[in-house]
Amino acid sequence: MTTATQGLVGTAHPRVEGRDKVTGAARYAGEIPFAELAHGWLVLSTVARGRVRALETGPVLALPGVLAVLHHGNAPRVETDYTGLLGGRPDPSAALFQSDRVAHRGWPVALVVAETSEQAREAAESLVVHYEQEPHDVDFSAGRASEAYALDSHVPAVAEKGDLEAALAASAVVVDAEYTTPEEHHNPMEPHAATARWEGGRLEVVDSNQGTNWVAGELASLFSLDPASVRVRSEHVGGGFGSKGLRAHQVAAVMAATVLQRPVRVVMTRRQMFSLAGYRSPTAQRVRLGADPDGRLRALEHRALNPTSAVHDFVEPSAAAGRSMYAADAHHTASQIVRLDVPTPTWMRAPGEAPGSFALESALDELAERLGIDPIELRVRNEPEVGPVSGLPFGSRNLVACFREGARRFGWDGRDPRPGLRREGRWLLGTGTAAASFPTTAMPSTAAVTAEADGTFTVGVNAADIGTGARTALTLVAADALEVPADRIRVRLGDSDLGPAIIAGGSMGTRSWSWAVTAAAGELRRSLAPGADIPPEGITARSNTAEAVAALAQKERHAFGAQFAEVAVDPATGEVRVRRMLGVFAAGRIVNPLTARNQLVGGMIWGLSMALHEEAVRDRASGGLYGADLAGYHVAAHADIGDIEADWVDDPDPDDPVGIKGIGEVGIVGAAAAVANAVWHATGVRHRHLPIRPDRVLMAGGDA
Incomplete structure (x- = not known):
């Protein structure tokens, strides 16, 4: 070795592939050329429950360039009785064309393959599918709790410590409130795309995914292949957020490549992603907090409910967020699911913690208001010495340091806690805060x-x-x-x-x-x-x-953070503007401050978007979504973003060789609650249902 240098970790460094990306030299999954490439286009069901009675494939096969129409009557059979990389069974919506059943609107019923993408799309849109339609149910609410059940996955669904009812009865102040969050969608900039081909007896898939081993293993299991005979490549990925695992498009491409013995590419449209790429399920959450007059928590209960599909179980572990946050004598949390005729939800950036923190951190703010204690001080008084439920020591825990530094930089000291007092012209001003955490391992x-x-x-x-x-x-x-x-x-x-x-x-x-x-x-x-x-x-x-x-495994390990927001609310129009946000995080040793700050600020922006904009609405009559595209699904745009700053305190993990924890998700956690708490401070109205739309602001005579 020649001249050495040290200490690059912790210094800002531009992306090593940055030039390739901005010049177009970095090629994504849907752009890589293949000889004799054919194109597949998925056909999705237009009913929300029932059976495919017949497909009129003859006219489609006669169209120019059409090579095949795959469906449940002629597609290759696949194996579904296996356990995947992440410990669960495969979602049947990825095991394409194995029966005539339709489990939700947007269920894949056919794949049209043609010489060009344009020919495949035209043919797919002309395919007539006859259904035997059955009544469907897509109506989710907290009232479905009697049908709910728990699912034990990688995060235990239920955790209980202490006598909850006794602790609540002994509490001087009790907060008992329900919170809801809507269905939300990932929609990364790059759509889901995959190309499959057989080369020398080996299956090769060029894909956009979050783990090539993951996808390769799932494909090998589905198609009963030797794992060594499957290669998956995914060099550049234009966003994932939890959505880019095994999906219908990869399976469809492999099926078509197997049948035609030539490379086949399948790319999802933006609308198809709303049905096939997973999403964050809506949640209905109840939080009960009981405290002594000095703010010490006696009881913490958090129960969360979310819908899953009729064919596959997925729990959004919203209630798990509080298991590491605050000490309480009695600590009861449960995340449950109810089956509906909807697509299967999936992991979405900060699964569980993002919606769960909105409920828990809003409830903490309500408790602080009732007790007359500063919201930061209330959290400090309930800092646990060990894991509140697990009893394990923390690898490191610097949440209080985040709040102290954040309060100093945000100008929290001297804040008048009374709501609805600060005014600037037509705007009511308010500030709010919330804690953030995300497990790291x-x-x-x-x-x-x-x-x-x-x-x-x-x-x-x-x-x-x-x-x-x-x-x-x-x-x-x-x-x-x-x-x-x-x-x-x-x-x-x-x-x-x-x-x-x-x-x-x-x-x-x-x-x-x-x-x-x-x-x-x-x-x-x-x-x-x-x-x-x-x-x-x-x-x-x-x-x-x-x-x-x-x-x-011998310790609890988390990244932590403190979120701060200042909002301006126009009571005449219901408009809410987030003027500034600050996040201070304890997230281990920061490898590259340039990209780390990008990740944290991006998460905070997503939290702002979650608080004020994002809401996918399902039509009870059709079972589908209203406006399943980026025109109908609102996200925060550049004009919605004010001054947002992210920073961190020194927090290296002593048990990691580099000191890293992880920063991908903690930035979104607590951000929506901080905005909602600031809206309460501005207006005196508590919003417990996201997003905080202008109509909700206008119509809220009391708590919303």
Whole structure:
């Protein structure tokens, strides 16, 4: 090794692939050329429940360029009796065309394949499908609780400690309130796209996903293939947010490529994504808090309900958010589901914590109001010494430091807690705050680091850079581990042939991959003799962190944060403007401040959008969504965003080789509650139902 440098981790560094992305040199899944490429177009059901009685395929097959129409009568059979990478059974909506049943509006009923995308679309839109329609039920509300059941997944659905009713009865002040959040959708900038082909007896899929091992393993199981015979590549991904796992388009592409024995590409339209890419389910939540006059919590109950599809269970673990936040003698939380004729929900950025924090942190604000205690001080008084439910020690917990620093920078001191007093012309002004947390961990991953003959190093790790800057972060981590400049590091990722690695999700990607890269780099340094020549093929060291990360289970590990918002509300029009937001986070060692701040600010903007704009509304009559596109589904636009700032306190994880925790999701947590609490401070009206639309502001004579 030659001249070394140290300390790149923690310094701002532009994305190593940034130039390629802004010049168009970085190609996404739907852009990569293939010889003899055919195009598939999905046909989705127009009824919400029933059976496909017949398809008029003859006229479609006669159209120019049409090669095939796949449906339940002729599609390849697949295997669905297996457990996937993430521990559950596959969603039947991804196991395409296996029966004539229709489980929801937008269910895939056929795939039309043609020579060009335009021909496939025209043919798909002309396919006549006859249905035997059945009555459907898409009506979700808190009143469905009697039908609900618990699902034990990776997050336990129910957790109980202490005598809840006794603690509530002994409390001087009790808050008992219901909160709701609507159906929300991911809609990453890049639509879901996949191309499948068979090459030398091996299936290759070029895809846009959050984990190539994940998708490769699912496809191997579905199609009963040797896992070694499946390769999935996903070099550049234009956003995922939890939606880009195994979906209908990949399975459809593989089916068509198998039948036609040529490459086939399937790309979802924006409208199809509203049916096929998953979404955050609506929630109905009840929070009961009981406290002594000094604000110490005696009881904390959080119950959450969300709908799932009639064919697959998915729970939004909203109630789990409070299990790590506040100490209480009695601590009861439960997340339950009810089956409806709707598409299956899925993970969406900060699953559980995003909607759960809105309810819990709004209820804390209501309790602070009732007690006459500053909202920050109330949270400080209920800081736990160990996990409130688990009893485990925290790896590190710097939430109070976030609130103290945030309050100083935001100008919280001297805030008059009384609502509806600050006015600026026609605007009522208010400020609000909320806590943020998201669990962090590392999962087993592998990596390979090769010393090349030209003095550079190649890092191979099956990470997924979904826009987070993972490729750049891993470059900096590897450079520090090898003590070389960053320009001597080349990172390869997004290829299942690189070996097992955890997905990009759960705020654990960069931490898990960095651990594996650091271990492989350390092994390589130990194997290189000083001044030794490197052979043309290079020298490679490999790592597997399965044993090392197992020790993390002995502690509770979370990223924390404090969210602050100032709003202006026009009581005459109902308009709410967020003038400024500040988030201060304790999220481990920050690898790259440039991309980290981008992630945190992006999460806060999403929280603002959640508070004021986002709401997918389902039509009871048809079972579908009103305005299933980005014209009908409102998100925060540039003009909606004021001054937003994110920063962090020093918070390295002592048990991680780099000190990383994870920042992908904590930025959205608590942001909606901070905005809602600020709206209450501005107007004196408590909004318990998101989004806080102008009509809700206008119509709210009391609590909304």
